[in-house]
Amino acid sequence: MVFVLELENFQGPFDVLLKLLTNHKLDITDVSLAEVTSEYLDYIAKIDLNIEEMNWFLLIATKLALDKSQLMLKMTPDYNDDDIDILESLQQYQHIKNMATAMTAQFKTPMYGRGSNIENSTKRVDLSNAKLNTIFLSLLEKYNNRPKTKKITSKKLIIEDLRKRFCTHLAKIKKFSSYEVIEKSDNKFEAIIYFLTLLELINQGKVNGDDCQFVVEAA
Amino acid sequence: METEAKLVALLFYSAEPISIKHIIRTLSIDKAELGELKKNTNTKLGAIGLVILGDTNSMQLAIQSKYSLLVENFYETSPEPLSQPALEVLSIIAHKQPIGKMNIDEIRGISSDQSIRNLINKGLIKKITEGNATSYITTLEFLRVAGINSLHGLGKLDGSDGTSK
Numbered sequence: 001m002v003f004v005l006e007l008e009n010f011q012g013p014f015d016v017l018l019k020l021l022t023n024h025k026l027d028i029t030d031v032s033l034a035e036v037t038s039e040y041l042d043y044i045a046k047i048d049l050n051i052e053e054m055n056w057f058l059l060i061a062t063k064l065a066l067d068k069s070q071l072m073l074k075m076t077p078d079y080n081d082d083d084i085d086i087l088e089s090l091q092q093y094q095h096i097k098n099m100a101t102a103m104t105a106q107f108k109t110p111m112y113g114r115g116s117n118i119e120n121s122t123k124r125v126d127l128s129n130a131k132l133n134t135i136f137l138s139l140l141e142k143y144n145n146r147p148k149t150k151k152i153t154s155k156k157l158i159i160e161d162l163r164k165r166f167c168t169h170l171a172k173i174k175k176f177s178s179y180e181v182i183e184k185s186d187n188k189f190e191a192i193i194y195f196l197t198l199l200e201l202i203n204q205g206k207v208n209g210d211d212c213q214f215v216v217e218a219a
Numbered sequence: 220m221e222t223e224a225k226l227v228a229l230l231f232y233s234a235e236p237i238s239i240k241h242i243i244r245t246l247s248i249d250k251a252e253l254g255e256l257k258k259n260t261n262t263k264l265g266a267i268g269l270v271i272l273g274d275t276n277s278m279q280l281a282i283q284s285k286y287s288l289l290v291e292n293f294y295e296t297s298p299e300p301l302s303q304p305a306l307e308v309l310s311i312i313a314h315k316q317p318i319g320k321m322n323i324d325e326i327r328g329i330s331s332d333q334s335i336r337n338l339i340n341k342g343l344i345k346k347i348t349e350g351n352a353t354s355y356i357t358t359l360e361f362l363r364v365a366g367i368n369s370l371h372g373l374g375k376l377d378g379s380d381g382t383s384k
Contacts, residue, residue: 011304012329056329092326099314100306109366110298111270111281112290114234 012053013060014093016043017086028090034068041065060086162193170198170207174216222246223260226271227280236277236359261368272368277359284366298364299341308334312344313361313373317354 018028020039026032041064044057063086169184170176181198185191198214201207207214225246229237243253257271257278264270268286272279282290291297301309308331311323323331335355338344342360346353357370367373 012327014328052330056324060328089326089328093328096307096310096326099310100303103306103310103313103365104301106365106367107298107301109284109287110364111272111284111362111366111368112287113272113279113281113363114231 013040013044013057014090015097016040016057017060017064017090018094018097028087028094030067030071030087033064033086033090034071037064037068159193162190163197166194166197167201170201170214170216175214177213180214222248222256223263226256226260227264230271230278230280233279236272236279238277239273239275242278270368272359272362274357274359274362274370279359279363281363287366301341302334302337304331305334305337309338309343309357309361312338312355313357313365313370316356317347317349319352319354323355 017033017036017040020036020043021028021032024032024036026035041061044054044061049057067086166184170180173180178198181191181194185194198207202209202214207216209215226242229242229245239250239253243250246253246256248256257273261271264280265283268283270281270283272281287298304327307327308323311326312318315322320331320335323335335344339346342358343364344355344361345358347356348354362368362370362372365372
């Protein structure tokens with residue numbers, strides 16, 4: 001899928017032509033337009049345009065090239081009613097641009113009404129260096145004065161340690177009942193570990209017994 | 220005098236523009252009388268920094284543009300700026316309204332779809348349809364934002380009749 005990004009600030013062929021004329025300090029005349037035609041064609045060869053935009057630019061390019069050739073050959077232009085008069089269009093566009101500039105100044109002094117008008121405006125934000133510095137220092141102070149969080153430590157039960165502890169205990173008491181597993185355990189987890197350790201010791205023949213009474217065999 | 224007070228009362232109560240048809244019906248006057256009433260009332264309102272804005276459809280009470288900076292400083296706000304293409308499109312519509320999109324595009328030499336959408340969203344222009352023809356006109360919000368109390372306050376398009384060949 002192709003996404004077309006429409007940039008509102010994108011300007012059209014008349015704007016490009018006016019900029020070229022301004023760059024060369026030229027007035028809007030047939031001769032001036034003939035002088036910037038090549039530059040205009042170079043410009044549209046370089047920029048990326050979608051089909052619709054290219055259509056507008058090529059329309060003007062064709063007319064510019066035709067006007068230039070007629071000027072060089074000193075031919076009398078043969079206008080149809082549908083032809084674009086670039087000179088007239090450019091003058092009109094220049095005028096619109098001037099009006100838009102004048103309007104920018106007018107827009108600086110709107111008439112505020114009651115209610116919603118203020119909401120359509122942009123909230124002014126003071127972002128001077130001094131203001132930014134104050135904000136930064138305030139944040140830094142907040143950071144430095146933040147409440148210290150207590151380090152939460154968890155009691156890690158390491159299975160191997162529990163096994164060793166239980167084996168050492170059994171070696172000391174020598175004789176014990178199955179209740180020893182329960183008595184020695186602080187919680188269910190430890191009880192499981194001790195019980196499995198006991199089963200393993202029985203399996204290895206290091207502990208013998210019956211009727212829930214066990215004896216640790218000499219190593 | 221009493222009618223002027225009634226007009227101000229109606230406009231003062233509403234934060235939004237109100238329909239001219241509605242005002243005419245309520246005050247039992249005709250359109251020409253309303254025009255004259257607006258002119259006379261504005262003369263008096265000028266002394267207290269207010270103005271009645273109006274186009275062909277509606278009216279609104281507003282603060283005179285010379286106090287806009289005071290309001291902006293007090294409420295720490297600024298008018299939202301418009302892009303150059305949007306300003307161009309708005310200038311064309313303001314001076315040649317009602318005007319169709321094709322004519323706007325011809326004058327600018329490029330499609331103005333995005334700018335037109337943007338201006339409609341901001342409430343500065345609106346679309347009108349007559350028969351099959353669709354065209355655009357400015358709104359009362361445009362007058363308010365431009366700081367003029369009627370379209371007569373716009374400068375004229377000198378040196379061009381505005382029609383493209």
